Amino acid sequence: MSTVSEDGAHAQQPTNSQSVPSLFSEFDLYLFGQGREYRLYDKMGAHPRVVNGISGVHFATWAPNAESVSVIGDFNGWNRSAHPMQLRHRELGVWECFIPGVQVGALYKYAIVSRVNHQVLEKADPYAFAAELRPATASIVADLRRYRWHDEEWLRQRAARQQLSAPLSIYEVHLGSWRHVPERHRPEAVEEDRFLTYRELAHALAAYVKDLGFTHVELLPIAEHPYDGSWGYQVTGYYAPTSRYGSPEDFQYFVDYLHQQGIGIILDWVPSHFPRDAHGLSLFDGTHLYEYADPRKGEHREWGTLVFDYGRSEVRNFLIANALFWLREYHIDGLRVDAVASMLYLDYMRGPGEWVPNRYGGREHLEAIDFLRQLNEAVYAEELGALTIAEESTAWPLVSRPTYVGGLGFSMKWNMGWMHDMLEYMRLDPIYRRYHHNNITFSLTYAFSENFVLPLSHDEVVHMKGSLLTKMPGDLWQRFANLRAFLGYMWGHPGKKLLFMGGEFGQWREWNYRESLDWHLLEPPSDPHHAQLRDFVRDLNHLLLQEPALSMLDCEPEGFAWIDCHDSENSVISFQRRSRRPEETLVFICNFTPVPRFGYRLGAPLAGEYYEVLNSDDLRYGGSGLGNPQPLPSAPIAWQSCPQSIVLTLPPLSTIVLKWRPFGSPSTLATGSQSGE
Incomplete structure (x- = not known):
């Protein structure tokens, strides 16, 4: 028997959902109410299911202020009366129904009649695993359990690969603009310009990243978003990988393939705000459900978006379950948490009278702080070896310290201060750098207060800021030499490395x-x-992978020592990177002027010979070819607080790396990158 919908289409008679067992146990609902049901996505949303031998899909959503909820879709002609949902738990507002015959790939939404004003809202499923390609907005029934994974070896080794003492070099990527088909500037191409698919990206990106020696890729947000210009940072489908590049199964293949190639994946994740799009989370059941009702807490005026209500346990549950969802169901290795500073401060980008103090009269957002701590505790408890990385731009203390000592519990934090200081310094004509020497030395006063990532991210190469190369002063040769010297210094500086694509x-x-x-x-x-x-850049990454001194004590003060940080007159700095074995010590010397320095005396920490393992002025990098092709013997002349010293040539606008060996040892070079080869 069928009924006719409002538009004349035939729809199946409503199913008696009362006879279908609920997916939620009483304990599940209790945990949800407490904000601790971390597999909530196994029950909320749309799940293929067989009930009494009948195949269909079980739907569930949270809408406590709804008068009624129904499922509408292409299977019932989008008829609001065809498939009403049942209110399973009145206090929590959980609605469910089972619809026979619905299959994977079906389009659907929830039609919600608000109890407050009786307004009818048509909403995408907050827990949907897939969504239509923009500008369409329907959710799609998907089954994530179909894919067969082959990355067991990677997952087994992940905890060791991602510990603080391991080398970590991250290539930041926006999947939609890394490479297109066809590429720009190829007029002979006849195929229409388009994105690469997840599967195409898997092979092309893995080969490129592996060749360059990066250990990880970091993806700008790939959760479903309606507006390309948001770069993925305004999310409407938190549980759905964007359909721009393919299906959920295609994205699983992408992750799986990169893992098989030995490449980790960090995902940009956005729990700080969400857009106002009518089909999204905004006013989900006609009330401020996911967002704060008070605009002084609930609006991000800078971005035109809404702020999650971190004081509501069900909202915290939605977000923390989502973080764990990406780690579990897609085997993601870490989350870079966006805009943490905006979450920590109630007065973020707000003037007087535009924000509400906390219960103690302060500006700290106590509910958001509690949420971040709960998030990190859950990740560490549930997913061995996974990382959480905070994009936090202020001096908030203990961001990457455990919650039991009062920290926020993140694995690492972006070092935004280092980034801004160095970009400001590198923009200067070298003749003025002597007056700004503090820019390249100040970061070492706090380098070990957190576990840092050194980012040269997408935010620094947009909105008229110029590319990395155009930030560098001088003629063509000097621009490239400046950038090589800068990157050499960055790879020597304590902290993990991140470079945005194209740089x-x-x-x-x-x-x-x-x-x-x-x-x-x-x-x-x-x-x-x-x-x-x-x-x-390839050789920098290989040096990082080969030399324990660059990672073993990366987050500990014992891993770094200045040789000379005071030579502002020549704009030269020199320092050691150390492991627990003295014979693995590396010496970095950076000359940030175009003036070569001949006969430059440098303190040497150990008696022996020092030989170049990397020189940014090498001919094969486009440099002038100056350097030190022969081993440099130390002499017992105390210099710069060192018991020994060497005399060397400093090429112009360069970073050179020396490695120590005792007198009389074999002269085999670790990297074979002597100047002039």
């Missing part, structure tokens, strides 16, 4: 989310400096 080969243009990177710059007849810069 590795010196793209001239700012990043444009609508277009592919300028890959043609790596091919003749383009200037060879671009490919040479990419080769330098």
Whole structure:
């Protein structure tokens, strides 16, 4: 028997959901009410199910202020009366129903009649595993259990690969603009310009990243979002990988393949705000359900978005379960948590009278702080070896320290202060750098107060800020030399490394989310400096992977020591990177002027010979070829607080790396990157 919907389509008679067992136990509902049902996504949303031998889909949603809820979709002609849901728990407001015959791939939404004003809202499923391609907004029934994973070896080794003493070098990627088909500047291509799919990206990106020696990729948000220009930071489908590049199964393949190639994946995750789109979380049941009702707490005026209500246990549950969902169901290795500073402060980007103090009269957002601590405790308890990384731009203390000592519990924190100081310094004409020497030394006064990531991220190459290469002063040769010297210093500085795509080969243009990177710059007849810069980044990463001194004590003061941080007149700094074995010590010397320094005396921490393992001025990187091709013997002349010293040549605008060996030892080089090879 069938009924006719409002638009004349035939729809199946409503199913008696009362006879279908609920997916929720009383304990599940209790945990949800406490904000601690961390597998909530196994019950909320749309789940293929067989009931009494009948296949269909079980739907469940949270709408405590709804008068009624029904499921509408392409299977019932979008008829609001065809499939009403049953209120299973009045206090919590959990609604459920089972609809026979609905299959994977079906389109659906929830039609919600608000108890407050009787308004009818048509909402996408907050827990949907898939969604239509924008501008369409329906949710899609999906089954994540179909995919067969092959990354057991990676998961077994992950905890060791991601500990603080392990090398970590991150390539930050926006999947929609890393590479297109066809590439720009190829007029002979006949295929329509389009994104690569998850499966195409898996093979192309893994090969590229593996060749360059990056250990991880970090993806700008891939959760479903309606507006390309938000870069993924305004999310409407928190549990759905964006359909721009394929299906959930395609994204599972992407993660699986990168893992099989030995590459970890960090996902940008956005629990700080969400957009106002009518089909999304905003006013979900006609009331401020996911967001704060008071606009002084509930609006991000800077971004035109809404703030999650962190004081509501069900909202905290939605977010923490979502974080664990990506780690569990997609085997993601870490989450970079966006805009943490905006969560910590009630007066973030707000003037007097535009914010509400906490119960103690302060500006700290106590509910958000509790949420972040609960989030990190849950991740550490549930997912062995997974990382959480805070994008936090203030001096909030103990961000990457355990919650039991009063910290927020993150694994690491972006070092925004280092980034801003160094970019400001590198923009200067070298003749003025002597007056700003503090910019390159100040970060070491706090380098071990947190577990830091050094980011050169997407935010620094958009909105008229210029690309990394165009930030560098001087002529063409000097721009590339400056950038190589800067990157050499960055890889020597304590902290994990992050570089946004395009920076590795010196793209001239700012990043444009609508277009592919300028890959043609790596091919003749383009200037060879671009490919040479990419080769330098490759060798930096390989040095990081080969030399324990660059990672073993990366987050401990014992892993670093200045040799000389005072030579502001020459804009030269020198320092040691150390492991627990003295013979693995590395010496970094950075010359941030275009003036070569001949006969430069440098303190040497140990008696023996020092030989170049990396020189950014090497001919094969596009440099001038100055350097120290022969081993440099130390002499017992105390210098710069060291018992020994060496005399060497400092190339212009360069970073050189020396490694120690005792007198009389074999002269085999670790990297074979002597100057002039």
